[in-house]
Amino acid sequence: MPDISTQSPLIAASDHPLDPLTPDEIRRTAAAVRATHDLGRGMMFETITLREPDKAVIEAFQPGTIAPREAFVCAFDRTNGQVFEATVDLRADRVIDWRHIPGVRPRILIDDITLVGEVARADPRFRAALARRGITNIDNVQVDPWSAGNYGLPDEEGRRLSHTFCWYRSEKNDNGYAHPIEGLCAVIDLDRAEVLRVDDYGAVDVPMADRNYAARYRTVFRDDVKPLEILQADGPSFSVEGNEVRWQKWRFRVGFNAREGLVLHTIAYEDDGRPRPVLHRAALSEMVVPYGHPGGGHFRKNAFDVGEYGIGVLANSLTLGCDCLGTIRYFDAWLADSKGDPYKIESAICLHEEDFGILWKHTDLFTGEVDVRRARRLVISSISTVGNYEYGLFWYFHQDGSIHFEVKATGILNTASIKAGEAPTYGTIVSPGVYAHYHQHVFNMRLDMAIDGERNRVVEVDTVALPEGPDNPYGNAFTVRETVLESELGAQRNVDFDAARFWKIVSADAHNGLGQPTAYKLLPLSPVPTFSGPRSMVAKRAAFMTRQLWVTAYHRDEMYAAGRYPNQSSGGDGLPAWTAADRPLVDTDIVVWHSFGLHHIPRPEDFPVQPVTAAGFALHPVGFFSENPALDVPPARSSMSCCLDRSDSAP
Numbered sequence: 001m002p003d004i005s006t007q008s009p010l011i012a013a014s015d016h017p018l019d020p021l022t023p024d025e026i027r028r029t030a031a032a033v034r035a036t037h038d039l040g041r042g043m044m045f046e047t048i049t050l051r052e053p054d055k056a057v058i059e060a061f062q063p064g065t066i067a068p069r070e071a072f073v074c075a076f077d078r079t080n081g082q083v084f085e086a087t088v089d090l091r092a093d094r095v096i097d098w099r100h101i102p103g104v105r106p107r108i109l110i111d112d113i114t115l116v117g118e119v120a121r122a123d124p125r126f127r128a129a130l131a132r133r134g135i136t137n138i139d140n141v142q143v144d145p146w147s148a149g150n151y152g153l154p155d156e157e158g159r160r161l162s163h164t165f166c167w168y169r170s171e172k173n174d175n176g177y178a179h180p181i182e183g184l185c186a187v188i189d190l191d192r193a194e195v196l197r198v199d200d201y202g203a204v205d206v207p208m209a210d211r212n213y214a215a216r217y218r219t220v221f222r223d224d225v226k227p228l229e230i231l232q233a234d235g236p237s238f239s240v241e242g243n244e245v246r247w248q249k250w251r252f253r254v255g256f257n258a259r260e261g262l263v264l265h266t267i268a269y270e271d272d273g274r275p276r277p278v279l280h281r282a283a284l285s286e287m288v289v290p291y292g293h294p295g296g297g298h299f300r301k302n303a304f305d306v307g308e309y310g311i312g313v314l315a316n317s318l319t320l321g322c323d324c325l326g327t328i329r330y331f332d333a334w335l336a337d338s339k340g341d342p343y344k345i346e347s348a349i350c351l352h353e354e355d356f357g358i359l360w361k362h363t364d365l366f367t368g369e370v371d372v373r374r375a376r377r378l379v380i381s382s383i384s385t386v387g388n389y390e391y392g393l394f395w396y397f398h399q400d401g402s403i404h405f406e407v408k409a410t411g412i413l414n415t416a417s418i419k420a421g422e423a424p425t426y427g428t429i430v431s432p433g434v435y436a437h438y439h440q441h442v443f444n445m446r447l448d449m450a451i452d453g454e455r456n457r458v459v460e461v462d463t464v465a466l467p468e469g470p471d472n473p474y475g476n477a478f479t480v481r482e483t484v485l486e487s488e489l490g491a492q493r494n495v496d497f498d499a500a501r502f503w504k505i506v507s508a509d510a511h512n513g514l515g516q517p518t519a520y521k522l523l524p525l526s527p528v529p530t531f532s533g534p535r536s537m538v539a540k541r542a543a544f545m546t547r548q549l550w551v552t553a554y555h556r557d558e559m560y561a562a563g564r565y566p567n568q569s570s571g572g573d574g575l576p577a578w579t580a581a582d583r584p585l586v587d588t589d590i591v592v593w594h595s596f597g598l599h600h601i602p603r604p605e606d607f608p609v610q611p612v613t614a615a616g617f618a619l620h621p622v623g624f625f626s627e628n629p630a631l632d633v634p635p636a637r638s639s640m641s642c643c644l645d646r647s648d649s650a651p
Contacts, residue, residue, distance in 0.1 A: 015242050017053045017067040018253050018265045023334050023342035029071040029088045030340025036095050037086065042079035042191075046106035047072065048336035049257045051087055054556065055280065055454070055589075058266065066091070076106045078191040081160060083565075104565035105160045107259075107308050108147060111338050112190045116162050117143035120186040123195040129184050133203045135168065142167040142176040144387055147308040148187065149300050149537060150568045155196060161568065162188045163300050167415075168206055175412070175608055177388060178211035178431055182417035185297035201296045204417040207433030211608040230326035236353055238378060240329055245351065247378045249629075250397045251275060254349060254380065256333040259560075260284055261312035262349055262382040262393050269401055271625070277450040278403070278520060278619075284311060284393060285446035285593065286561040286574075288542040290532050291414070292438040293426040298416065301439070302538040305386045307566035311393070314384040317346045323383060324350040351380050359399060359630055374636045375399060388412045392612075400630045406616035407443055412609055413602055414439075430607035440528055442545040442597040443615065444561040448554065451624070452510035452518050454589040458485045458551050459506055461521070462499035486586055488579035491551035495527040503549060504622055508587035513626035521622045524548055526596040526615035540571025544595050550575050554589035561593055 021029070029048050051070040061067050073086040083104050087097040120126050120143045127138060135141065148161035164186045167176035183201035188194070210217075238247035243254045249270040255263035263283040268275040284306060291301035305311060313335060318324055331349035334342050359375030378397040383390055392408035413436035418424055420433065427435040449456050459482050466477040485491035485503075495501050506519040527548045532539045539546065544561035552558060552575070560566075563573025575593060598615045605611070621629070 015063070016244070016253065017058055017061055017069065018050075018255060019243055020256055020334065021048065021050050021071060021336075023344075025069075025071065025090055026334065026336045026340070026342040028090065028093055029073060030336065032088050032093050032095055033073055033075060033086050034340070037075075037084065037098050039075065039077040039082075039084075040079070042077045044076055044078055044106075044109065044111075044338045045336055045340045046074040046076060046083075046109065046338075047258060048340060049259075050255075052281075052556075070096075074106060081105075081158065081191060101565070104569070105567040106565070107310055107567050108145060108162060108190070109338050110313060112162060113145050115190065115193060116145040116164060116188050117141075119188055119193055119195060120164055120166075123186065123198065125198040126184075126186050126195060129198055129200050130181070132200075133181060133184070133206065135181070135206070140169050140171075141181065142169055143186070145188070146301065146387075147303050147567055149302060150541070150570050151300070151537060156187070159192075159196065160190045161196065162190055163297070164188065165297070165414075168208075170208070173212075173214065173216065175212045175214075177412045177415045178434060178608060179206050179208055180415045180417045180434060181206055183296055185300075199297055204419055205433065207417055207431065209432050209434075211431050211434075213609040230354075232327040232353070236327045236329070237376075238329070238351065238353065240351070243331075245378075245380070247353075247397065248376075248399050250378065254331055254351075256312060256315075256331070256348060256382075258310045258312040258335045259306060261310075261315055261384060262380070262395075264380070264395060267403070269624075269629075271629075276452055276624075278624075279447060280450040280454075281446070281448040282395075282405075283446055284407075285444045285559065286542075286544060286566070287391075287441065287443045287597075288538065288545060288562070289389075289439060289441050290538045290542070290545075292531065293416070296416070298426075298437060301414070301437070302532075302542070303386070304542065304562060304566045305391070307560055307562055307564075309386055311384045311386070311391065312348075314386055315345050315348045316383045316385060316390075317348065318350045318381075318383065319347070324352055324381070326352045326354070328352045349380065349382050351378070353377070354379055356398070359633060360628065372635070373630065373633045375633075385411070388414050394616075399633055400628065401621040401624060403619040404616060405445065405618075406614045407441075407598075408612045408614045409441055409598060410610050410612045413606055415607075428602040428604070430602060430604050434607075436602035436607065438602070439600050440531070440545075440597055441600065441615070442528060442530075442542070442595060444544045444593055444595045445617070446559065446561070447522075447592040447594065447619075449505045449520075449590060449592055451505050451520055452507040454554075455508035455587045456590050457506050457508060457586045457588075458491060458549075458590065458592065459483065459504040459519075460485055460493060460501065461504055462496065462501050464499065484586060485551055487582045487584055488550075488552055489582045491549065491585055492547045492579065493549040495524050495548050503592075505590075505592060512623050514623070516623040518624045519622045520619050520624060522549075522592060522594060523618040523620060524594065524596060525617050526598070528595075528597040528599045528615075537571065541566060541569055541573075543571070543576045544574065544593065545597075548595050550579065550593040550595075551585055552578055552591045552593065553583040553585060554591050558591070561595075 051072040069090040166181040168179040182204035252267040253265040260283040267279040330347040333348035356375040359373040361372035389411040396404040427437040
């Protein structure tokens, strides 16, 4: 199986202002901060990442020139909980900004994930609660860390916390999620490395049915799966130089950071030899997973997997033939650990081409002539493991100028135990004594649009049926109604299925050959309604999930839909705070925020490991071109002969 896996390491010596930090830059950043603002033995680095330059710097950059280069740092002191932000000038190796950020909590670190289980299992109260359930083999207890949220409990005030749920493993590789230890939750003070409180909501028998899924536990496999190989004898059609990718008239830059994971920059489509901008930046801004159970500690299940943990930190090293298939180009990623030292996630990003069926086709019924083109798409992807779930982030670029995005969710359902004979109100039984709660996965994508430049507007497009009358005597007429979203408060919108609603991002300055303003439309494919009450803490903290569309005037520091510090926040940060200014949005630099997701009513078929389910959206050109931009895609050799044979035999 071919693998060109020439690692594009994302660490070349910052040839472009958007290149992620190199290992050397990470070290120098940490050293500069320690040299001037050492917090002592409790100092931890939450984040060391590129501070992306102003758009003007990127626009003006020419290869061989030296652009400003800065790093953003979030550091905190475990001894007192104080959080600080810094900006480091990497051209001078000095801190140019340092400030205390009061009242916030940094995200949960990799260090904390291991710590939580060790601290809980060592606590006498926790061990006593396990003993009441007949569990004496403490080492077999799996303790999962969860973000604690903010529920106004006095003993939790001012602490950086993790809430926990527990499962039992009969042996090392056992599927613990088949054996939930119901009703037992420890609240861990992460900075003090101690159990603050043990919440015991009452014991339920631990279900012990064997529900292992890994190959080591299977003895019978299908015997009719023949090899399927993807061969590109002449190599792929894409090219990679540094972090820039070029494919089928598309060009963009690849980035990666601890929080958002995969980031795409400066996306443009080449038209008559001229690159035309579509997006300045695109990345997953935030996500939240609200669960629908009101009791037993489960009400605290509403993790913000981007802002509270970091999708990038939890990215997998991808494997040829398993995660990616075909002729692959991998990208490594370099991140900073809690001490400010660099570490590498090998093959964190996968780039490859896929066959995608028919691109376009027509058979002339009068001549018998057939014209057909075969489609392919470029795929760039990354997969992260967040506790029991895996999330695959997949960007698809198409030859017709469209862009699609999908989140592919798989992994294992989060489970709980139920008493024999009881029927669950808030979930589905997936194994004897085991049920999985109703929940949602709501994602928010930040799309810094640049349709033929930075001056854009958003237009809402509804299809409306016309009333019957003299102008519509047969009742079949319908048309479209377009509404310009003029300011931020008015641009908080939801889908309307009855109107087949979508939104166009329209250039203020460019027109196609037909005199129409150039545009792309955002087509919502996976909208989800919100079932959390407006006064619920999750709705306050994740207000982004209450609207499928938000639009903001561009501001360099407005990056995350729920704010920079969602961990244990009290709500109101991010989009609600920014849009309160109601800034104008017409013919200016705008950012589109799209919320979409999965409404998950679990099935028995989702257990013991869940098949992939996907959610996403599409960006399609609308008048960006004057005709089908894929007319110049050449016919495949096999389709040419097919067409000739059909044409020659036509009557």
